[in-house]
Amino acid sequence: MPECLGSHLCEHAPSMVTLEDGFVVCSSCPEWRKECEAKRLLTYPVVARAEAFREREKIRGAEATHDLKGMVEKLRAKQAELRRKKAEQWLR
Secondary structure: OOOOOOOOOOOOOOOEEEOOOOOEEEOOOHHHHHHHHHHHHHOOOHHHHHHHHHHHHHHHOHHHHHHHHHHHHHHHHHHHHHHHHHHHHHHO
């Protein structure tokens, strides 16, 4: 099991979680928070998501917002691939 990616609270955490990339971290890990935020933003309509990115850029800066956008895009692509595979199975 890989070590926690940042909080080092695994031994005290209430639960362990698995990130989309397969890493197992504690529920206090910053990587888990980032992934949860990206998944939440993915549910927003495109215009609202763009506004949320602008707000975050004012607070966190361009680099952090760029990383968050990348994570959202990665999750969006993964969801699209899963939908495509599901559609292919259905058409068989």
